Amino acid sequence: MFPARLALLGAASLLVLASLGPPAVAQQAAAPAPAVAGPALPIALPPLPQVQDAPWPGVVRLQVDATDLNRRIFDVTETIPVERAGPLVLFFPEWLPGNHGPVGPIAQLAGLEITANGQRVEWVRDTLHPFAFHIDVPQGASEITARFQHLSPTTGSQGRVTMTAEMLNIQWEKMLLYPAGRWSRNITVQPSVTLPDGWRFGTALEPETASGAVTTFRPVNLEVLVDSPMFAGVHYRQIDLDPGGRSPVRANIVADKPESLEATDEQIGILRDLITQADRLYGARHFDHYDFLIAMTDKLGGIGLEHHRSSENSVDPEFFTGWATHVGDRDLLAHEYNHSWDGKWRRPADQLVPNFNTPLQNSLLWVYEGQTQYFGQVLAARSGLTSKQQALDSLAMTAATFDTRVGRQWRALQDTANDPIISQRQPKGWLSWQRDEDYYSEGQLIWLDVDTLIRERTNGRKSLDDFARAFFGVEDGDYTPAPYTFEDVVRTLNGVVPYDWADFLRTRLDGHGPGAPLDGLARGGYRLVYAETPSDWQKTLYGEYKRNDFTYSLGIQTGEGNVIRSVQWNSPAFQAGLATGMEIVAVNGRAASPSAISEAITAAKDPNTAVELILKDADRYRTVRIDYHDGLRYPRLERIAGTPDRLGDILTPRRR
Template sequence: MYCGTAYEPPWNDAMKTLRAFAPLLAAALLATTAQPAFSAVPNSKPVAVPVVISVPDAQDVPYPGTIGLNIDASDTDRNVYRITQTFPVEEGASSLILQLPAWLPGNHASRGPINLLGDLHFTANGRELSWTRDPVEVHAFHIDLPEGTTAVTARFVHTSPIQSNEGRITMTREMLNLQWEKMSLYPAGHYVRQIQVKPTVKFPEGWEVFTALDGQSESGNVVTWDRVDYETLVDSPIFAGKYARSWDMGHDIKLDVVADEPELLEIAPENLDTFRKLADEALALFGSKHFDHYNWLLALTDRMGGIGLEHQRSSENQYEPRNFVDWDTMAHDRNVISHELVHSWNGKYRRPAKLWTPDYRQPMQDNLLWMYEGQTQFWGWILAGRSGLQPKDIVLGALANSAGYYSEQPGRSWRSVEDTTHDPIINARRPLPFSSLSRSEDYYSEGMLVWLEADQIIREGTDGKKGLDDFAKAFFGMNDSDWGQLTYEFDDIVSTLNAIHPYDWAGFLDMKMRQPGQPAPVTGIEKAGYRLVWKDEPNPYEAGRIRGGNYVNLAYSLGMSLTSDGTVTSTIWDGPSFNAGIVDGAKIVAVNGTQFSKDAIMDAVSMAETNDDPIELLVKRGDRYLTIPIHYHEGLRYPWLEPAAEGEQPLDRLLEARTGK
């Protein structure tokens, strides 16, 4: 602070001069801003060009004639499928629109691999035809037809992935999985059930061929089937292989298996019998069949890509190669078979109205996948337990994994189960940086836990006389021998539940499925006489997954999972590792000064429970090495289910076999 005469800074004279000229400067600026900045020409402003839809909507009318479809699937060196199709056309037609299926059943999204279609040519009367791809619907091709055209021949190749980073591998030297919708075109403007196709496929010499298609006949390595509508064709994929066996499971159900090596097909009779019991239990549950025959298509492989995909008369399934021969240690890996079988009733016969579409062009609306997939997930595990396909401790472990995860998943605070039904479209199963916050397809397993609660509400309200079994028989088992599809809406689910046991089912399902921020979904487990507890070792289901995947699960302790070499594959949002700055892709190099190993990091977590020292990690992130302390002292944690009291509990009774007593 200065005393006496007021202090004037040395720039004060300059400021006085500027103030004197201020009016003149303002006038000059006003004159300048009144003129255009660059020129008198106004800025360009585009107007949107209307989107022209030039592919017609499907109509429920027959396509004239039968389409010939010939596929050469014998090139196992290059994994290429070569396709020839012949399309009859109406007299006088001047154009034809053909399209590759885009919105694929069971994928719940537009996944048609148009990127794998190559070397496309159309001809008529020996003459090459001109074509253009639709600029809006890029799965569709517009073909100009010369006068007098009666048929168009399409030739192209499906360049099947050779490496997994190119997509799912569907052909190896030992087996293939032919999915018709990925390597055939169909005409626009018709319900696919109104399009008739005559399919023929050439396979490698000596391979056995499995499919639900009817009328199979063979001439050498060329196989043909009866004429079939395109909807049924797409719903009837093929497994074929050099090493193959088939077993009759009863109820017109077959287990058709291909394997990487012949010895992998050896299965003990008592283990094979669990598949027969699964068929028995499924038919006892639903009380009907919506198929005339059914084929479990199963690949024992780590060479062809994994799959679990439902169809009304078959399903595509993959087990790890040694599942049959290492039966006990691979028990965690068998649920896909029971899950996909349930889909014959739930998802294929009974289907959400907005998930059924007349062709593979109309977008699907996934809102009710918590019914389609969530209740299938429930019955898949229950039937696996009832049949013995998977031991009871494995089933309990799977339920515990889901209960544990959703008890601590931060994403449940902002995102509902129903909102996750849009994930097949939003995310298409791509890796997420923080999936615990974003959520993914949680309608499967959280949906399963909600349906367990629904089962227990019914059992409590009826003194054990009824349960979700009764709902399944009433909702999915209706119209025995109906091979079609019967759609439903939310209100149909509610009304059937109320017919089994009156309750506020609309409010229950709205709260549990449509509202975020709900309490942990463990009420069904508790009502069923069990409770979620935490132990310092993985439950049997998770232990099997860890053995098979060779990873380190520290999700419920340090809040991360790692590969066997220490690479972080996921971190829990707001967990200890996340808060310390560890993210996906980082690599743990050392633990408390010792080179990383699975045992080293698990021992460090266990020892930290008895002291106050941080767990010190040396972490490589990009080209940087960071020493990161993590203050965590609660030991190893893994979810388990255990009975809340002595004696048999409701969940025990739910898992008891219903047949063969």
């Protein structure tokens, strides 16, 4: 049994309790002294209100002042109409769409002060639901006003930075409270924002009025508001990605420096081809306009977050100007754009919840994210964001990663859908054993398996593209979220080609291997092999990230300063006692470097030679000897002679 809730106290009672000190104000009321001294008794708060599908009266006015660039502070004033005097619960959003977990940054809310009729109204936080604030609305009040600050982290160690001297990212769910007891779609909000002078912005919201630095947007329901963030900055460019199209698609770009905005005509053409290829894949749009919000920055915190009519995308400042050497963000825009269909319009039924404080369930993230990972990379190749060879090399890295993901011995892929809730995207020391959000990229391999099986069974007449049109490409122009279940996915696949798809999927989702689901590679005409040199894609990617990969030889990956970034569970390095965070000081008597490690691994192909490392572990040094003799190994895809190149066809642009 759970402990009783704490009582909702009227304003007068709270003022009395204030004399007892802060702990008493928060949780306890004075009580007659018991015969035997003991702890003060808590007074139960009323339960949180049940969610009703009924309108909340009036319009919430949300004003955000985003001009305090030096201290990275957003000042918020919010006026909320009320139904009646008496108890009211306000929520700070906890379960954030696209984050797949209860990660609302409530610690960044500060200075909360609520007033009604010019008088202060005290609040009490719910001790079982700390994202809920109880207040007592005084008689005669028709609205309350909440004033507080959203404190952007000033360094990455505090969380994701959302304001810099050059740009900012407004995510409305982090800057508002909303009344409990209603579906989000039943609460109407009119937002406005004050930006620094001269700044411009991108958002899916539609401006209603502009006066100086203040822009007021048209009222929308709370669900749409949370789904419509803003990027703003002093260096800004908007690019039309669908000239003459039936619904506008725009890239709204902010940058740390103006030269980052200098896209070539060829690069703009590639982004426009992304829109064309998505149209040819799905055959329908579920938005009246779409805004890519793109930050070219190494100052603003990184992000890739989907929305129905927009997406938040943080890429390297040299995304355009260093096109040949900066490839790590190349498929991000394709991935997030794909989510407008997969995850936002059609979304898992267990994610279609009443409000932002109702827990989400993630059982179908291998569709929501896994199929998006698949089609995101396919669309990146079809549009020219990546070449066919780059896509193959990237897929080889994915296949090798999950073919050696030994954690599947104890943890099935289906369970990784719970990872955003369990670990909330915190770093892990033993990723290959603990597993992570593997439903993304192992999900990609499953959908490749599905695609190539459909092609094989229909002799190339049908493919997963047909599923995409049947599942996502219907009801053109409809923006209302359409929920789906596992059975809906299976039914649609059977409509493309009859097969026991339920067993096919469950075997891969609930099984334990061994190895990753790589049948799709073989049916696609390729096999996973290993070479002594990395592919051009891997060399460029890891050069950009300053990583050195010895995962498939010693079992380690290193970063700057020869610090170990990861250790493969049960690898030679693991058996020798290496762990993440250790520094390699020397290799076979030489100062450590990536080339020295590579040369030592190559030399150890001689069975009489070992790899000897001097390690620095905090303030301790030790020497380890690793008996590994199979040389350097880097993943590649190799064509299987005499087989159809189905994978090549999957990556080929669609001409209609």
